[in-house]
Amino acid sequence: xxxxxxxxxxxxxxxxxxxxxxxxxxxxxxxxxxxxxxxxxxxxxxxxxxxxxxxxxxxxxxxxxxxxxxxxxxxxxxxxxxxxxxxxxxxxxxxxxxxxxxxxxxxxxxxxxxxxxxxxxxxxxxxxxxxxxxxxxxxxxxxxxxxxxxxxxx
Amino acid sequence: xxxxxxxxxxxxxxxxxxxxxxxxxxxxxxxxxxxxxxxxxxxxxxxxxxxxxxxxxxxxxxxxxxxxxxxxxxxxxxxxxxxxxxxxxxxxxxxxxxxxxxxxxxxxxxxxxxxxxxxxxxxxxxxxxxxxxxxxxxxxxxxxxxxxxxxxxxxxxxxxxxxxxxxxxxxxxxxxxxxxxxxxxxxxxxxxxxxxxxxxxxxxxxxxxxxxxxxxxxxxxxxxxxxxxxxxxxxxxxxxxxxxxxxxxxxxxxxxxxxxxxxxxxxxxxxxxxxxxxxxxxxxxxxxxxxxxxxxxxxxxxxxxxxxxxxxxxxxxxxxxxxxxxxxxxxxxxxxxxxxxxxxxxxxxxxxxxxxxxx
Numbered sequence: 001x002x003x004x005x006x007x008x009x010x011x012x013x014x015x016x017x018x019x020x021x022x023x024x025x026x027x028x029x030x031x032x033x034x035x036x037x038x039x040x041x042x043x044x045x046x047x048x049x050x051x052x053x054x055x056x057x058x059x060x061x062x063x064x065x066x067x068x069x070x071x072x073x074x075x076x077x078x079x080x081x082x083x084x085x086x087x088x089x090x091x092x093x094x095x096x097x098x099x100x101x102x103x104x105x106x107x108x109x110x111x112x113x114x115x116x117x118x119x120x121x122x123x124x125x126x127x128x129x130x131x132x133x134x135x136x137x138x139x140x141x142x143x144x145x146x147x148x149x150x151x152x153x154x
Numbered sequence: 155x156x157x158x159x160x161x162x163x164x165x166x167x168x169x170x171x172x173x174x175x176x177x178x179x180x181x182x183x184x185x186x187x188x189x190x191x192x193x194x195x196x197x198x199x200x201x202x203x204x205x206x207x208x209x210x211x212x213x214x215x216x217x218x219x220x221x222x223x224x225x226x227x228x229x230x231x232x233x234x235x236x237x238x239x240x241x242x243x244x245x246x247x248x249x250x251x252x253x254x255x256x257x258x259x260x261x262x263x264x265x266x267x268x269x270x271x272x273x274x275x276x277x278x279x280x281x282x283x284x285x286x287x288x289x290x291x292x293x294x295x296x297x298x299x300x301x302x303x304x305x306x307x308x309x310x311x312x313x314x315x316x317x318x319x320x321x322x323x324x325x326x327x328x329x330x331x332x333x334x335x336x337x338x339x340x341x342x343x344x345x346x347x348x349x350x351x352x353x354x355x356x357x358x359x360x361x362x363x364x365x366x367x368x369x370x371x372x373x374x375x376x377x378x379x380x381x382x383x384x385x386x387x388x389x390x391x392x393x394x395x396x397x398x399x400x401x402x403x404x405x406x407x408x409x410x411x412x413x414x415x416x417x418x419x420x421x422x423x424x425x426x427x428x429x430x431x432x433x434x435x436x437x438x439x440x441x442x443x444x445x446x447x448x449x450x451x452x453x454x455x456x457x458x459x460x461x462x463x464x465x466x467x468x469x470x471x472x473x474x475x476x477x478x479x480x481x482x483x484x485x486x487x488x489x490x491x492x493x494x495x496x497x498x499x500x501x502x503x504x505x506x507x508x509x510x511x512x513x
Contacts, residue, residue, distance in 0.1 A: 106249060
């Protein structure tokens with residue numbers, strides 16, 4: 001994947017995560033389904049997108065009851081880090097995503113998810129800016145290098 | 155009582171237990187484990203196992219002792235971990251159950267919880283800082299009501315209104331559950347066709363529904379109103395399900411008694427339980443007088459324990475004895491409820507305890 005495409009993919013991945021949080025909000029705060037079922041659902045269909053392996057892994061760890069959502073999420077995110085088109089700073093912020101999930105009542109879970117939505121919106125904005133500035137730079141750089149190569153060949 | 159089938163297994167709860175507690179429980183011999191009724195886990199306290207009529211502390215090696223100092227002491231973190239495991243790490247999914255003080259687990263066991271109660275106005279909103287958990291191991295004892303059932307049937311298609319009474323922990327719910335199963339399934343032996351039955355399971359103990367699925371066998375013609383208060387449940391069942399029989403556990407208020415009258419007026423039979431020592435004690439309880447006498451319950455099943463042995467008797471509304479096993483005619487070990495192998499395994503547990511104490 002090219003550098004410019006990767007910046008675009010980063011933006012799309014964060015947007016997807018925002019959609020996923022909306023889905024989780026419904027499942028958790030309205031339907032009251034347990035986290036392992038929510039994660040399982042996200043791992044099953046196409047809804048999870050690039051995040052599917054993370055939810056699949058953390059969902060199965062939760063189902064085994066060996067750990068809480070925060071730990072399961074951290075492990076799964078770490079394992080999938082290579083395949084996710086995210087920057088280091090995104091990973092640092094997302095590492096704590098599962099920390100407060102499942103540890104309070106529906107009202108508080110709503111507040112937790114709202115907070116996560118805001119964090120991801122800010123990350124998405126940063127990614128968008130990066131895609132606009134750096135993406136343009138990478139594209140122009142690519143075009144210049146291509147032109148230089150053609151001149152050299154002539 | 156060869157037909158009795160025990161459906162219980164500690165493996166149903168092992169998955170929920172934190173490692174140290176799980177290891178200790180796994181070391182308990184299967185015979186002793188099958189007699190365990192409750193596991194009491196207190197933060198900072200010794201792990202406690204409750205049997206019929208007595209309790210013992212459990213050591214890290216899975217032995218029983220009467221000395222708390224020798225027992226496995228549970229930490230605060232372990233209780234917290236256990237609580238999260240019981241809630242599948244999703245407190246919000248169990249917040250209504252937490253507010254009621256207990257959780258029904260997969261497999262039908264029940265976990266009572268204690269901690270700091272949080273109020274919202276006048277209603278309990280939840281609990282935090284959970285300090286103790288009591289896991290009650292439910293015992294489904296299929297066939298335990300077969301001997302008494304012929305005395306509560308009133309022909310092939312009908313039963314008598316029946317009240318099961320006993321002090322706590324004598325097997326009322328186990329008996330009720332099996333009666334429900336027989337009524338719903340029917341019995342060739344008792345020449346009884348199955349009837350439409352509704353269980354009003356206020357405390358999720360009869361059917362023990364876990365995410366809508368009954369964990370205990372209540373028969374093929376049974377519908378369950380889970381977590382529903384009895385007066386509302388009776389009204390809902392009469393309106394929507396047209397049951398021939400309504401089953402409910404632990405009557406306690408005048409309102410319950412009045413609702414039963416309403417069900418009788420609609421022609422529905424009732425099988426219920428209540429805490430009382432005998433029929434006279436039951437009649438004296440507040441509000442229950444309207445359920446006794448000529449227009450009240452027609453059969454009483456009284457359960458009790460004497461010298462560690464369970465007994466049962468069936469009487470009619472006038473106190474005439476129809477069936478009974480008592481000290482002269484003891485019930486076999488393993489028949490009534492959770493106390494099979496009493497002389498064997500529990501005896502062994504006690505001797506284990508004695509050994510541990512001496513050590």
